[in-house]
Amino acid sequence: MAELSSRPYGIVAEFTTSADVLHAAEKVREAGFRKWDVFTPFPVHGMDRAMGMKNSKVGWFSFIGGVLGYTTGMVMIWWMNKIDYPIVIGGKPMFSPFAAFPPSYELTILFAAFGSLGGMLFLNRLPRLHHPLLKNKRFSLVTHDRFFVVIECADPKYSEAATRTLLEAAGSQHIEVVEE
Amino acid sequence: MAADATLTQSQRGPITVPETPADLQREPLVANSRGLGWISNQVAALTEGRTPVWWWILFIPSLLLLGMLLFMLTYQISTGVGVWGNMHPVMWAWDIVNFVWWIGIGHAGTLISAILFLLRQRWRTAVNRAAEAMTIFAVMCAGIYPALHVGRAWYDWWLFPIPNSNSIWPQFRSPLMWDVFAVSTYFTVSVLFWYMGLIPDLAVMRDRARTKMRQFIYGLFALGWTGSNRHWSNYEKAYLILAGVSTPLVLSVHSIVSLDFAVSQLPGWHTTIFPPYFVAGAIFSGFGMVLTLLIPLRSIFKLQDIITMRHIDIMCKVTLATGSIVGYAYGMEFFIAWYSGNPSEQFHFLNRALGPYQWAWIMMVSCNVLVPQVFWFKWFRQNLVAVFIISILVNVGMWFERFVIIVISLHRDFIPSNWGYYRPSWVDICTYIGTFGLFFTMFLLFLRFLPMIAISEVKGVTPQADPHHPMGGAKMKGLHHG
Numbered sequence: 115m116a117e118l119s120s121r122p123y124g125i126v127a128e129f130t131t132s133a134d135v136l137h138a139a140e141k142v143r144e145a146g147f148r149k150w151d152v153f154t155p156f157p158v159h160g161m162d163r164a165m166g167m168k169n170s171k172v173g174w175f176s177f178i179g180g181v182l183g184y185t186t187g188m189v190m191i192w193w194m195n196k197i198d199y200p201i202v203i204g205g206k207p208m209f210s211p212f213a214a215f216p217p218s219y220e221l222t223i224l225f226a227a228f229g230s231l232g233g234m235l236f237l238n239r240l241p242r243l244h245h246p247l248l249k250n251k252r253f254s255l256v257t258h259d260r261f262f263v264v265i266e267c268a269d270p271k272y273s274e275a276a277t278r279t280l281l282e283a284a285g286s287q288h289i290e291v292v293e294e
Numbered sequence: 295m296a297a298d299a300t301l302t303q304s305q306r307g308p309i310t311v312p313e314t315p316a317d318l319q320r321e322p323l324v325a326n327s328r329g330l331g332w333i334s335n336q337v338a339a340l341t342e343g344r345t346p347v348w349w350w351i352l353f354i355p356s357l358l359l360l361g362m363l364l365f366m367l368t369y370q371i372s373t374g375v376g377v378w379g380n381m382h383p384v385m386w387a388w389d390i391v392n393f394v395w396w397i398g399i400g401h402a403g404t405l406i407s408a409i410l411f412l413l414r415q416r417w418r419t420a421v422n423r424a425a426e427a428m429t430i431f432a433v434m435c436a437g438i439y440p441a442l443h444v445g446r447a448w449y450d451w452w453l454f455p456i457p458n459s460n461s462i463w464p465q466f467r468s469p470l471m472w473d474v475f476a477v478s479t480y481f482t483v484s485v486l487f488w489y490m491g492l493i494p495d496l497a498v499m500r501d502r503a504r505t506k507m508r509q510f511i512y513g514l515f516a517l518g519w520t521g522s523n524r525h526w527s528n529y530e531k532a533y534l535i536l537a538g539v540s541t542p543l544v545l546s547v548h549s550i551v552s553l554d555f556a557v558s559q560l561p562g563w564h565t566t567i568f569p570p571y572f573v574a575g576a577i578f579s580g581f582g583m584v585l586t587l588l589i590p591l592r593s594i595f596k597l598q599d600i601i602t603m604r605h606i607d608i609m610c611k612v613t614l615a616t617g618s619i620v621g622y623a624y625g626m627e628f629f630i631a632w633y634s635g636n637p638s639e640q641f642h643f644l645n646r647a648l649g650p651y652q653w654a655w656i657m658m659v660s661c662n663v664l665v666p667q668v669f670w671f672k673w674f675r676q677n678l679v680a681v682f683i684i685s686i687l688v689n690v691g692m693w694f695e696r697f698v699i700i701v702i703s704l705h706r707d708f709i710p711s712n713w714g715y716y717r718p719s720w721v722d723i724c725t726y727i728g729t730f731g732l733f734f735t736m737f738l739l740f741l742r743f744l745p746m747i748a749i750s751e752v753k754g755v756t757p758q759a760d761p762h763h764p765m766g767g768a769k770m771k772g773l774h775h776g
Binding site for chain 1: 469529540761
């Protein structure tokens, strides 16, 4: 096992406060890194901007889900109650968009909710149960009270010594290299 | 933006903030300046170690009541709906009363998780997880009744648009069909919302697990969550959208439930005030249930620093507000009955207040309208015993409200030859008590195996989480330390 997993994955720098990690994230972004990330126990306010990230695309998945849900509801009710097996009920029209609205509305929400959760998981490439960072003992504090900046070796600007100096200058107290 | 807007943050040096003036400082949401790690330890510890004795003391009776529920349902399915007290003219009785009551209780959970999220009510983080769990279990209890009251429960799948051997489709012009979609969507979306909120907390549980088994199970359901900010960004957007779609959902569910009644022609049911009135009542009863559950739990679990007196105070005020809306609706129904000039409508409301079910009406008005008025006084909002008792009375009152609406409206309609008096059978009563067994069994399992407080969300509202707060590491202007 040991000889198989000796390839380094990236450098992990630990921080103790949210202000420090926010500050470090700005330095790493300004240094021009591409394959890097910040890991926090909760979403840190202002971190997206500090990392130079764009607005999340989850909204598109929700929107498409919602449109699909509403269309499904309307088309389904129209086809079932007017085309495939019409039944006269109290002289009401076979299809009316008003009576079909409540179920279609519910389906809009149902599909949009699946779109949001599914979109979030798809964009995050989750579930992913094996990750080099999850094997690191110290990194498990990320869900407790620590903050981490990780720069991957796959980044073209990565060099172990220079990256370590950068993260030390950013105020990290503990830096280690994590293996694949 | 200031003159140095062109500079990046790191060129400007460490984040500095002016000190907040004393009169603008707010009471913190987590009392006693508890740290981030303390929150994890305190909440996760509830699911670790030996199962406390009190848990078994509550769990075993709940499980026995659940057994009784299963027995009652088996008896009802194998014998027929005749085992219930439902009899002409009261063909909807405790079954629908309990359905509406349970589903109403669920509404506070979604209100707390979705509407208060959109309104940026940060105090919600302390109570939303438990309230969402309450929602899911309450909807499960509610779902039993419509499924069983159809009489032939084995044909329930005809409610869904699934092709059957008769080639007939559901009839979508009926509000009862709308209800099928509303309630099943409500349950599904509540579960999705709850699960999504749980993902980061399941990762907390995974990372502190001491046994391989716990690590594997929590790890599996945490889906490999690492707390990556690129993930948080998508996560927060998805959470916001789920809150955004759950808000119209929760308002629509009880509106559609109310249309089951309002679309009919019966005096007492046929009224346009029903949708907003039902939604207010649902939130009222749901907050009652949240208070009933959380007041003992915060003491047993020593969570007074997370669920503070301020939380209790706010929830009492919500109860007071929704209770007053319900009271207004009761009054407005009487006014409209008089103003409409419709003799059947007028008779119905006189019969509601003065007829043979007067006791139910008095219970409803005193528990829902009069009792919560004491919450105008701070003394009552700060007295946990008083709040606990009132929170139970709220749900007693709300049960009677549904009884009043359903049974009183049905028992005397247009023609006196069509009148009757309804009494529940022992099966009705035991089935209802049994649903508490289901609810508490599920809720106790939730308390034992899942974090009952949204750990990551509570961390996010502490000053330590704020990079622009001195406790979050920001430097104070004029002070030189570190």
